[in-house]
Amino acid sequence: MGLSAFTSRPSAAISGALGLSLALAACGGGSSSTDAPAAGGAPAGSSECAEYEAYGDLAGKTVTIYTGIVTPEDTPHIDSYKPFEKCTGATIKYEADKAFEAQILVRAKAGNPPDIAFIPQPGLLKQLVATGKVVKAPEQVSKNTDEFFGEDLKGYGTVDGTFYAAPLGANLKSLVWYSPAEFEEKGIEIPKTLDELKAVSDKLAEGDRKPWCAGIASGEATGWVITDWMEDMMLRLSGPDTYDKWVNHEIPFDGPESAAALDEVGSFMKNEKYFNGGYGNIKSIAATTFQDGGLPILDGACSLHRQASFYASNWPEGTQVTEDGDVFAFYLPGKTEDEKPVLGGGEFVAAFNDRPEVAAFQAYLASDTWANNKAKASPLGGWVSANKGLDAANLVSPIDQLAAETFQDEAAVFRFDGSDQMPAAIGSGAFWKQATAWITGASTAETVEKIEKAWPK
Amino acid sequence: MTSTVVPVTTTPAVVPPEGLTGRARNTLSRPWASAAALVLAVLWTLPTFGLAVSSIRPARDTRTSGWWTFFTSPDATLDNYRAVFSDQGGGLGNSFLNSFVITIPSVVIPMVLAALAAYALAWIDFRGRNLLFVAIFALQIVPIQVTLLPLLKLYVGAGLAGNFATLWISHATFALPLAIFLLHNFMREIPKELIEAARMDGAGHVQIFFQVLMPLLTPALAAFGIFQFLWVWNDLLVALTFAGSEVRPLTVDIANLAGTRGSALHLLSAGAFVSIIVPVTVFLCLQRFFVRGLLAGGLKG
């Protein structure tokens, strides 16, 4: 018979391979969800569960989370849920993949969303809210946000007046990485203003060196590094209020403020005397991955790299990321010493249904308890939150401590990453694309014009 | 795959050493032809070889020097492979299994459906047959992405979301147009005389299909089977959209190896090699089968 003739031949190969996979599966075991068993109820009256009593008894309940945070950063997250699971009896199922941003939209639209998702951009939050599947943030979450995050941050999780998502983790973007040893050796002080930064750059450029290095390649997101630069400059040159107008399209993208910000970036990035240390010409910025961007500092081939706090995890194993170690970062200075605009990013916790256990978990994530648990669960550092209840002493890495202190600084004026707030057509589209074209030769005027044109009506 | 008449004899059509291939052998015995083939083979394999070497080099080395330097200053490590196997919460074994469970039905189902459909389109005369064939053939161009949302909505509505079933159905659907196109062509190459003879003996379509066609087509089916196996095994997009976390195949786990913000090239190299093992094994085992497979026009029985 035709069919049997077919199955006999490949069966040997397939069964052999199947056997191999079975052996591997036997060695593997378990899925990628947390294995914490839903031990029935909280240990009665134990003090370590006192904080969790408010969440009630959630024995046997499951909450599914979906995020874009994959290995290895996912482990500290999963670990930070264990106290909650133990004390309330709930099970948290953690799922993540790199295609999160596209998939969450598809899943929401198709009616198959997770219980909770970590949204990395306010713009994406807006899109999700538009699908109608996101539920309003519960009362407790709102209270926690007011207490631990403040109005500005709460605003980023609000769409059309309704509050949906509390902030989760954060990263500080206004940082310049440098080599403490080099600065000490050359007698250079940390610059306190933009002009001082330029002076330091000139000093380091002596001897035909290129003191700055950068990389913007990031697959389909190539160009985002330049958007961060531009947002930092926009904040410093025109101030936070104008920044807000710019992000909300109350002033045009090809207006004078915007062009000035991009030109300021150009005075660094397009300056052949400054870039691209260790990699070659200006164009090489576009070909170098952002992960590789700052590495030449370790080889002495460059001295300065502007990048967010999460870059800490990119240094090779064994690098001392401390104030007197191999690399550290200083705050990207403002125009004057008193101004302290701070650009940052982060994720927001959105829920797609309002079951009690989901609401409880959402509240937990917005609390200081979670922030501190997370800090303790991140032995390698590389994480920080803008949560005011976060005790910086719990943070392992000095960079994270620097970031936390900066966030909690009274003088700091915090603004969320601009491209993350803009509509997707710009923030994850034209802005990236045109910025990339800009670094490979397009003029500032052309670039801002094209972006303005792409802004959805 | 020619349109010539095959002598309906019982002598097995073993290709005699002379003829075109004899000519080819003569040319091959000439050094330049062998050299040309060798050059092509080396050119084609070199890139992959580079990946293999990269997967056993330490991460820092991969970033700062080319893989060929490995031979002048070897510094091998199994760290990358270790990381690939240990990183995942449940071990790569799970996704390996998932990949199999997803792939096998996704190969068998479209193959059978396509064989039936291709037969009908090739050998049963009915009105609108050509139009139907062209329509099915044209469906090859529909990009998978436009089907993701409508299909997902359907699955959610049917309560299937996150299960293997979504992947089986999706992969079968996407494979059908090409499968029918390929099999239809092979079926057309089978000489009419064979079919006529069977028809005159009173055989119905079903009998003709199983007793005349299938034996001749088995190799062709295996050939399509390999392509489909490769395609489903290496698929990422369909799995991402339809697979729940429990049924995730190998490709998703390996793609995630790149890290949240990363492009951990050293890990991805190792991961890519882990993933290649099975398709290459399948291909090599079925190679002979494969080649003979497409000879529909030249063999009998």
Next chain:
Amino acid sequence: MTTVEKLVQMALVLLGFAAVVGVIVLLAGRVKGRKGDRTVAMVFLLPTVIVLLIGLVYPAVRTIYQSFFDAAGSSFLGLGNYATIFTNSDQLVVLRNTVAWVVITPFVATAVGLLYAILVDKARLESLAKALIFLPMAISFVGASIIWKLIYEYRPEQGGVNQVGLLNQLLVMVGGTPQQWLLNEPWNNLFLIVIMIWIQAGFAMTILSAAIKAIPEDIVEAARLDGVGAIGMFRFVTVPSIRPALIVVLTTIGIATLKVFDIVRTLTGGNFGTSVVANEFYTQSLQTDNQGLGAALAVLLFLLVVPVVVYNVRQLRASEA
């Protein structure tokens, strides 16, 4: 789900499917005669047609409909999206690139596949030789992108800096300066197209190799007796005899090329003037969430395949004549 549960599921679905097919076939076997022909045809085609209608036709029609609306699908734009595609200068570059891909890849891949198939036909180690050319097909697009990244990588000519990409290393060894292969327009497109050729040549080779083996000996003999040389054999015997296979190969590779976006997306993100329609479509549908424009780009893909379809239809008619 445990391992056993998964395997059981798989076994069940295979058995269930076999049962369904068995029933279909049984029913078809009962029917005889002329009228029976149509019934059998219907029965054989029904499962396929149903699956295709739901899984491909409905989404395709929905896409065409969506292409006339805006990003969220709410307001009617008429031909607005199409206007955007054809008037935006960046998009015109995308079109140019797509045409280049579709014209170059099938022909070069087929040529390489055919040449190689002829060269190794009946040689010793033929299977191994063919496996080497086929290997790129077995590697996922992710793997292929990494492989070629290691070839095209650029490092400046500086003291203490080594080349990481093979191509630049070779260039430096013969005294040239390293190039940013993937950045320099418009040639970067060619370097990306090479990758697709590298992958598809194996497909072409496999199918054409079998087709060559199926050429009947009497024709070849006759030609040889007429004193035809190697080139003549190729032109007058080989190519005409494998024409159907050539068409299948060219068509399939052409369509696959129209749809592929992974290569562009992973290596350049579509920047530096390398984007193709399939990549733009992916960006608009799944990244920017502009459903209208994404749909219009998909329709463009549908239209670009029409010449291929027409050609195949002609071949079909001709072979039936």
